[in-house]
Amino acid sequence: MALIARVVPGGHLTVVPRERPVPVPTGHDLVVRVDAMGVNPVDLKRAAAEPAGVVPGFDATGQVVGRGPHAGAFDLGDRVFYAGTLDRDGAAQSHHLVDERLCARAPRDWAAVDTAGLPLTMITAWEALHDQLRWESSTRGTLLMVGGAGGVGTAVIQLARATLPHVRVIATAARPESSAWAQRFGAHDIVDHASALAPQVRRIAPKGVDAVISAASRGRVDDLAACLAPFGHIVGVDRGPIDVTPLKPLSATWHWVFMFTKAVPDWNGPGTPHAEILAQVAALAETGALRSPTRHVYPRLSAETLAAALTRVGAGHGVGKTVIRRS
The missing domain is CATH 3.40.50.720 (NAD(P)-binding Rossmann-like Domain)
Structure with missing residues (x-):
């Protein structure tokens, strides 16, 4: 199941569920069973820019349940976190395809809703x-x-x-x-x-x-x-x-x-690749040097909770991060 967000003329937000099969990974892809996802203002901007709507969600954490033929950085069952890319669906779905080269192992002993507030x-x-x-x-x-x-x-x-x-x-x-x-x-x-x-x-x-x-x-x-x-x-x-x-x-x-400039799986330009940044963030989190910015948590991913979360971040003047737990 995936959730499609769309901002219709006049500024009204709609979110509708769509049944989808579990995606098939290719190349360096991972199939991640999403445990929690973060909501950001960029999700609303994309929902307003795409007439057909989008699957939002650029912060995610979950468990690896499938791998493409060239994916070898993570084992099945590993917990990962990541921010995704603009050219693929977001994490507002039960199973999400993401290139492993954008991912890092989630901080040990951190709850999913706390981890999902970190990546972007x-x-x-x-x-x-x-x-x-x-x-x-x-x-x-x-x-x-x-x-x-x-x-x-x-x-x-x-x-x-x-x-x-x-x-x-x-x-x-x-x-x-x-x-x-x-x-x-x-x-x-x-x-x-x-x-x-x-x-x-x-x-x-x-x-x-x-x-x-x-x-x-x-x-x-x-x-x-x-x-x-x-x-x-x-x-x-x-x-x-x-x-x-x-x-x-x-x-x-x-x-x-602009975070998405380097949201490229094989980035070899200036700066630190996303996976390396997230690995260092996870290490700092595990030592207690970082705390989760998650403040508002919605208990179950649904059309209603996603609409409420998007409305919250769209109102501005937010404190901390807004996160939705999958179930």
């Missing part, structure tokens, strides 16, 4: 911190995370604390609930993004921050530039601004992160 946002956070900023364990500096309580923000804060011990993390949040969430996951300082950021940030980092990672940058480029030290860096993980001219007087750099 942790890959995004890793690419921002380590692929784009190229920060290493010896890096010293100050990071501003705009949107500190969302899925990406929670991942960035945790990953920075776990892998960059000399970096101070300032997170933005506008409500008591989101401020408490960002602090819970390790932010050193909290500033209010409902007000001008620069005066608040400059009280903490008088010379400006070394880098900004922004999940809410549209319309903020002037304010972000005012927070930044000369020769600093901004990494946009959202649609971002159109004009970054305010960064020119600082000789600053704007970077983009």
Whole structure:
């Protein structure tokens, strides 16, 4: 069974079930019996962009129950987690085909709903911190995370604390609930993004921050530039601004992160392949250096729960990740 999500003209979301046979793996494919899946804003964007609808779900964890003829990295029965690709159906189904080269073993002793909250946002956070900023364990500096309580923000804060011990993390949040969430996951300082950021940030980092990672940058480029030290860096993980001219007087750099750029099974370009990122995330999770960002859990995958979960993430202002348990 698979669930098809579609946003019809007028903005109404529909989710309908479709019976499907268990898929047959080819090449490096795994057949994963899905235990839990995460829901993200990209799912709604795809449902609105595809007239026939899509099977959503780019965060998943489950058990390997089938393998293609060239798949050998995992055994039947192994638990894996992954973020999938744009050119295949998502994980809102009982059995999911995924290329093994995008997968890693799930963290030992982690519940499925906790694991399913990790892949997409942790890959995004890793690419921002380590692929784009190229920060290493010896890096010293100050990071501003705009949107500190969302899925990406929670991942960035945790990953920075776990892998960059000399970096101070300032997170933005506008409500008591989101401020408490960002602090819970390790932010050193909290500033209010409902007000001008620069005066608040400059009280903490008088010379400006070394880098900004922004999940809410549209319309903020002037304010972000005012927070930044000369020769600093901004990494946009959202649609971002159109004009970054305010960064020119600082000789600053704007970077983009789009997680699906490297969602290619045989990726051999710049940066770390997804499977390697997830393997390192699993290792950090097993040591207790990372905690699950999962906050809202729906108990059973169905048309009703998927519609409710998509509606929740579409409302914005989310805290943590939204996950659906298969059964």
